[in-house]
Amino acid sequence: MRLPDAPTRHRPALPAGPAAEFTEAWLRNRRLSEHTRGAYQRDVADWLAWCAGHELDPLRTTFLHVNEFARTLEATLAARTGKPLTPATVGRKLSAVSSWYDFLVKLGAVDANPVAGADRPRIDRDHSNTVGLTPAEVDALLAAAEAATGPTAARNLAVIALLADLGLRVGELISLDVTDLGAERGHRSIRFVGKGGKARRRALTPGTAYTLDAYLSQRAASRGGPVHQLTGPLLVTATGARLDRHSVFRLVRRLAREAGIAAWARLSPHSLRHSFATTARAEGVPLEDVQDAMGHADPRTTRRYDRDRYNLDRDPAYAIWAARSRRRG
Structure with missing residues (x-):
């Protein structure tokens, strides 16, 4: 049964050009990382393709159409795993489409956002499918990178150190440039654009700073010049191109396999981000600082991200009891 179109009234036309060009205009209006921008572009393209396949005008859809689209997504098998898309993935795709419609509402191209009334999947915010690493496994991963030899060994160690010690997203990592390195108030630091287009800065640990210095010195020596003349991406391939996320995924899994980590085939750069949060909290770093x-x-x-948050060792009852004992003693 074909669902009814939304009631219409006179509306201004969309900007001239194909839908892809209009989507680009929407994306330029958002502060997004390159990775998020690409994902949102694909998500909206999927929605537009679904509308075309159902002979629907995207400007005349209702929440009923969005619900039908969501059910289609839930039945879609992911190319990488062969399993149905997760609720989080479906939710992200609907969020992208919702943002697209919010933009159309502001332009006056539609009366309301049809995704607003749709039935979005329930997402368990206390659960993540990402496989984390224990501190010992992170140590083993770093040891495997340190033991490696070859022309890319120094760079690979820098990649793992940045992921382990700073918990960076892979998109943030590969977007770093040499000029993002600096020093502030006695700290070696790095600046980058985080999620949402927000400018951020982080301190480099002495170990990570040393690893980066060694890598850049080797890179400069191979070019026959000093380090301060290096420009462009911080992490590069053998040809000088920016390292991409797929290479980082492969690197993490290869080193994890060499380190004897049982779950190596299910790891990702995000695994180190989870480990960063869990370890920081386990070491007593306040939640707001993490x-x-x-x-x-x-x-x-x-x-x-804090996989150890249900550890009974961290139950605040112990702290309250210890404080009471000190007062009575």
């Missing part, structure tokens, strides 16, 4: 370091707007997101 939240700021990871660039999370909502502390609930940070807590989801």
Whole structure:
């Protein structure tokens, strides 16, 4: 049964050009990382293709059409895993389409956002499908990178060190440029654009700073010049191109396999980000400091990354009891 179109009234036409060009205009209006921008572009393209396949005008859809699209997504098998798309993936795709419609509403091209009334999937914010690493496994991964030899060994160690010690997103990592390195108030630091287009800065640990210095010195020596003349991407391939996320995924899994980590085939750069949050909290770093370091707007997101949050050793009852004992003693 064909669902009814939304009621219409006279509306201004969309900007001239194909839908892809209009989507680009929407994306330029958002502060997004390159990775997020690409994902949103694909998500909206999927929606437009679904509308075309159902002979629907995207400007005349209702929440009923969005619900039908969502059910289609839930039945779609992911190319990488062969399993149905997760609720989080479906939710992200609908969020992208919703943002697209919000833009159309502001332009006056549609009366309302049809995604607003749609039935979005329930997402468990206390759970993440990402496989984390224990501190010992992170140590083993770093040891495997340190033991490696070859022309890319120094760069690979720098990649793992940045992921392990700073908990960077892979998109943030590969977007770094040499000029993002600096020093502030006695700290070696690095600046980058985080999620949402927000400018951020992080301190480099002495170990990570040393690793980066060694890598850049080797890179400069191979070019026959000093380090201060290096420009462009911080992490490059053998040909000088910017390292891409697929190479980082492969690197993490290869080193994890060499390190004897059982779950190596299911790891990703994000595994190190989860480990960063869990280890920081286990070492007593306040939640708000971990939240700021990871660039999370909502502390609930940070807590989801903290895999050790249900450890009874951290039950606040112990702290209250110990404080009471000190007062009585």
